[in-house]
Amino acid sequence: MHKKAPRLAAIHPPKMPLSSFRRLQMVVDNPIKAWPQAIYRQHLYRSSVLGHDTIYVMAPDLIRTVLLDEADNFKKGEIVRRALGPALGDAILTADGSRWRWQRRAVAAIFRQERVRGFLPAMIAAAERTRNRWHSLPSGAEIDVAQEMMRTTFDIILHTVLPVRDNIDTELMKRSVTHYLEPTSWIVALAMIGAPSWVPYPGIYRARQGRKQLHVMLESLIGQAKQSPADRNDLLSLLMNATDPETGRPMTAMDVRDNLLTFITAGHETTALALTWTLYLLSLHPEVERRVKREIAAATGGGPVRPTHIDALGYTHQVIQEAMRLYPPAH
Numbered sequence: 001m002h003k004k005a006p007r008l009a010a011i012h013p014p015k016m017p018l019s020s021f022r023r024l025q026m027v028v029d030n031p032i033k034a035w036p037q038a039i040y041r042q043h044l045y046r047s048s049v050l051g052h053d054t055i056y057v058m059a060p061d062l063i064r065t066v067l068l069d070e071a072d073n074f075k076k077g078e079i080v081r082r083a084l085g086p087a088l089g090d091a092i093l094t095a096d097g098s099r100w101r102w103q104r105r106a107v108a109a110i111f112r113q114e115r116v117r118g119f120l121p122a123m124i125a126a127a128e129r130t131r132n133r134w135h136s137l138p139s140g141a142e143i144d145v146a147q148e149m150m151r152t153t154f155d156i157i158l159h160t161v162l163p164v165r166d167n168i169d170t171e172l173m174k175r176s177v178t179h180y181l182e183p184t185s186w187i188v189a190l191a192m193i194g195a196p197s198w199v200p201y202p203g204i205y206r207a208r209q210g211r212k213q214l215h216v217m218l219e220s221l222i223g224q225a226k227q228s229p230a231d232r233n234d235l236l237s238l239l240m241n242a243t244d245p246e247t248g249r250p251m252t253a254m255d256v257r258d259n260l261l262t263f264i265t266a267g268h269e270t271t272a273l274a275l276t277w278t279l280y281l282l283s284l285h286p287e288v289e290r291r292v293k294r295e296i297a298a299a300t301g302g303g304p305v306r307p308t309h310i311d312a313l314g315y316t317h318q319v320i321q322e323a324m325r326l327y328p329p330a331h
Contacts, residue, residue, distance in 0.1 A: 013037045020049050020193050027189035034192075052194025072097065079191040083184050087211040089258035093266065102249060103259065106242040110235070118233050120307035122159040126152055128304070145279055149272035156271075157264055161235040162221060173217055179203070179210030181269055218257045236260055270329035277327035278320050292316050 017036050018026060026034035035056075039045045043059035057066055066074050075096045088094050092103045109115070130152045134143065154174050162168060183203030190199055225236055239256045243249060251259070282289040292315065296305065299312035 013040065017047060023049065024189050024193055027192055028185045031185075031188065049192070050194045052192075054192065079188050082191050082197055083187045086208075087180055087214065088262050088265070089254065091255070091258035091262045093262045102244045102247065103251075103255070105246060106244045106249070106251060107239070107259065109245075110238045110242060115233075115238075117307055117310075119156075119160045120310065123156050124305055124307070126155040126159065129155065146272065146276045149275040149279075150269065153268050153272045153275070157267055161260065161264060161267070167224065168217065168221070172213060176210035176213040176217075177265060177268055179206040180214065181265065183207050214261055215257065218260055219253070222253055222256055222260075235263060273327070273329040274320065274324050277329075278323040281323050281326070282319070288319060292319055 011030070011032055013033075014036050017023075018034060023034045036045075039056050039058060043057075043062060045056040045058065047054045047056065057063055076094060080094060085094050090099055092100060092107065095103060130148060134148075137143070154170075154177075158168070158170060183201055183206075186201035186203065190201060221236060222240070225240060236256070239251060239259055242251055282292065295313055295315050296309075299309040300306070
């Protein structure tokens with residue numbers, strides 16, 4: 001019998017804007033709970049808290065204007081800088097203007113489809129290790145899918161991002177990433193109500209220690225890679241060899257470190273969340289789950305999944321895209 005997962009309770013936005021204290025509480029718990037109903041009904045919504053103004057852009061054509069057509073006229077917000085800047089520096093996710101543009105050009109070749117497909121064997125192998133681990137559990141055992149997906153995506157990072165895994169304390173790196181990301185909701189909440197950046201928050205000291213440990217570990221790896229350069233396909237090596245195609249400008253060691261950490265943090269938690277929500281939604285819709293399984297079986301002929309099968313999984317791709325639409329890992 002197919003056991004149906006419990007449905008999440010619906011979120012009902014408040015009719016009126018919340019007080020500063022109540023908004024702080026809601027943003028820490030779940031930012032969507034802090035947004036009033038007007039945000040979902042108006043194309044533009046202006047919020048003012050303690051003299052700190054925020055404009056919410058909701059209409060698709062206006063979103064396109066901000067993110068694409070007139071992107072140079074808009075800068076990354078204070079929330080992004082405060083939440084991510086201390087660890088990621090001025091890397092591609094946090095940079096603006098010309099600094100963003102040259103880094104974007106420098107890394108573009110790394111993420112061409114043929115290059116990304118070179119990572120697929122490592123991704124498939126990590127998925128197989130997770131599957132085998134689950135099959136080894138006793139009958140009736142329960143698993144925490146979110147934690148298992150975090151473990152899987154970190155496994156993928158180790159085999160696609162870093163060149164020398166034997167010298168890495170993987171558990172320390174995993175803990176450091178977690179400690180750095182855990183208090184992000186507090187940073188976002190304090191920024192949203194206009195609190196000064198020096199205001200402390202729960203987890204601040206662990207976050208700082210995690211950031212320091214990540215910087216030390218990655219700087220050590222970069223130093224090792226420089227001493228033994230090779231034609232490798234890991235992300236660290238690719239970043240070290242990346243240059244701006246227009247100017248020939250290479251990345252400095254700090255640029256490499258900050259961008260490497262950007263891809264580690266972005267590829268770890270967000271991917272794990274996307275996978276977790278996809279599995280959750282499949283558990284609610286067994287007919288969709290059956291169709292996904294049939295498509296995979298037809299593409300693979302009942303054998304192991306291989307990189308050459310990916311193009312034949314169109315419906316599966318749509319399922320993952322829909323899961324991310326409903327539950328965006330980084331809304």
